[in-house]
Amino acid sequence: MPAKGVLVAVTADVVIAGGGVIGTAIAWRAAAAGLDVVLADPAHGDAASLVAAGMLAPVSEALFGEGALLRVNLLALARFPSFAAELEQVTGHRVGLRREGTLAVAYDAGDYAALTRLTAFRRSAGLEAEELDSRACRKLESFLTPDVHGGVLFPGDWSVDNRRYAAALREAAASAGVRVVRDRVTAVLTAGGADGAGGAGARVRGVALAEGGEIGADRVVVAAGSWSGAVHGLPAGLRSAVRPVKGQLLRLRHPAGLPPVLTHTIRATVRGADVYLVPRADGEVIVGATQEERGPDLTVTAGAVHDLLHDAMSVLPVTSELILAETCSGLRPGTPDNGPIVGEAGPGGLLLATGHYRNGILMSAATADAAVACLTGRAPAPEWEPFGPGRFLTGEGVP
Numbered sequence: 077m078p079a080k081g082v083l084v085a086v087t088a089d090v091v092i093a094g095g096g097v098i099g100t101a102i103a104w105r106a107a108a109a110g111l112d113v114v115l116a117d118p119a120h121g122d123a124a125s126l127v128a129a130g131m132l133a134p135v136s137e138a139l140f141g142e143g144a145l146l147r148v149n150l151l152a153l154a155r156f157p158s159f160a161a162e163l164e165q166v167t168g169h170r171v172g173l174r175r176e177g178t179l180a181v182a183y184d185a186g187d188y189a190a191l192t193r194l195t196a197f198r199r200s201a202g203l204e205a206e207e208l209d210s211r212a213c214r215k216l217e218s219f220l221t222p223d224v225h226g227g228v229l230f231p232g233d234w235s236v237d238n239r240r241y242a243a244a245l246r247e248a249a250a251s252a253g254v255r256v257v258r259d260r261v262t263a264v265l266t267a268g269g270a271d272g273a274g275g276a277g278a279r280v281r282g283v284a285l286a287e288g289g290e291i292g293a294d295r296v297v298v299a300a301g302s303w304s305g306a307v308h309g310l311p312a313g314l315r316s317a318v319r320p321v322k323g324q325l326l327r328l329r330h331p332a333g334l335p336p337v338l339t340h341t342i343r344a345t346v347r348g349a350d351v352y353l354v355p356r357a358d359g360e361v362i363v364g365a366t367q368e369e370r371g372p373d374l375t376v377t378a379g380a381v382h383d384l385l386h387d388a389m390s391v392l393p394v395t396s397e398l399i400l401a402e403t404c405s406g407l408r409p410g411t412p413d414n415g416p417i418v419g420e421a422g423p424g425g426l427l428l429a430t431g432h433y434r435n436g437i438l439m440s441a442a443t444a445d446a447a448v449a450c451l452t453g454r455a456p457a458p459e460w461e462p463f464g465p466g467r468f469l470t471g472e473g474v475p
């Protein structure tokens with residue numbers, strides 16, 4: 077029962093806390109599967125989904141020791157084109173999926189040695205990678221500096237315009253019947269259970285909102301990105317499992333008359349520092365990104381803008397001709413093992429879909445499939461098995 081004096085104004089089959097790409101993709105697919113869905117988000121505009129570069133890059137993101145993450149990222153990449161095609165068909169809007177591939181370039185011999193080591197590892201994992209000398213790199217991208225030492229083409233790494241994609245998801249969700257509540261979820265509410273406080277046997281009965289109301293639902297999805305741990309009622313261990321990892325990024329535009337300066341996404345290492353440049357069909361070029369452990373800080377710093385532009389201009393000097401249209405900063409939802417947290421935990425009916433860290437745009441479609449499988453009593457794809465919330469549970473009950 078709701079607390080005395082609290083109005084349960086809205087009820088649904090499922091309430092989703094968080095309207096970034098993860099929550100909205102789940103909302104759309106859950107509604108399309110016949111569930112009555114309410115999505116709650118205060119919409120303060122800080123979502124990482126609107127800051128991201130939109131790379132769909134399982135191969136160039138693959139690192140030593142992250143085999144399970146690579147497998148789920150490959151699942152996500154394979155799912156993305158059909159998901160995006162359906163989204164475009166439903167909404168009539170293009171989401172800017174680009175499949176030209178990613179060219180990783182190394183600025184000096186030390187950078188090239190590091191790239192070669194990573195490429196050998198990626199090849200050993202069965203991933204496609206074509207090594208290119210400096211001249212071959214410039215044949216693919218004529219504006220690259222001749223100083224580039226060499227590079228590797230990863231044809232399997234694509235990109236999407238994440239802002240167009242997020243907007244299309246919102247539109248598709250609305251047309252599938254998802255209702256949106258502009259408020260912050262403060263707590264997952266439970267009923268039953270041996271201790272009456274969300275312990276063994278308890279089930280969710282909805283969520284409490286910051287402005288005082290409640291939404292009644294017997295399934296709750298927490299998809300609040302790097303803010304997920306602020307939702308009360310999550311089992312112990314999960315509230316601290318997600319931390320914000322700050323990323324600063326620049327949006328550049330072509331001035332009138334300048335032809336497109338890039339076709340492929342470029343990932344460059346410049347004297348040990350990583351920078352990427354992601355071209356969009358509409359002439360935007362994204363330059364990113366810093367990776368900083370600064371808690372919830374979202375400031376844009378002069379040093380970051382300088383470093384990103386300096387490194388971008390080192391490999392693509394024509395960057396200096398582009399218009400600096402926007403500087404922005406976002407919070408990646410990081411986890412201790414860099415993997416997402418997707419699955420059921422705690423009271424019956426509670427599902428987590430968070431912690432997507434550097435790959436939330438890439439993983440959004442596959443996460444929606446996994447979440448809707450859980451919500452409709454089916455098993456998610458086996459690639460998700462290592463990424464359940466159970467790996468972070470501390471067994472201390474609900475705080």
Ligand SMILES: Cc1cc2nc3c(=O)[nH]c(=O)nc-3n(C[C@H](O)[C@H](O)[C@H](O)COP(=O)(O)OP(=O)(O)OC[C@H]3O[C@@H](n4cnc5c(N)ncnc54)[C@H](O)[C@@H]3O)c2cc1C
Binds near residue numbers: 095098307
């Ligand atoms: C600089 C940068 C570059 C990136 N580049 C890429 C990339 O190239 N490719 C890629 O795949 N990923 C990239 N990412 C990562 C990607 O952006 C994230 O993994 C992804 O956006 C996470 O989506 P989300 O929906 O979980 O979180 P968010 O997009 O952060 O959305 C969370 C939402 O929850 C809402 N919210 C917060 N608290 C509550 C609450 N209590 N109740 C209700 N709602 C709440 C917020 O208002 C927000 O709208 C990048 C991130 C950054 C910062």
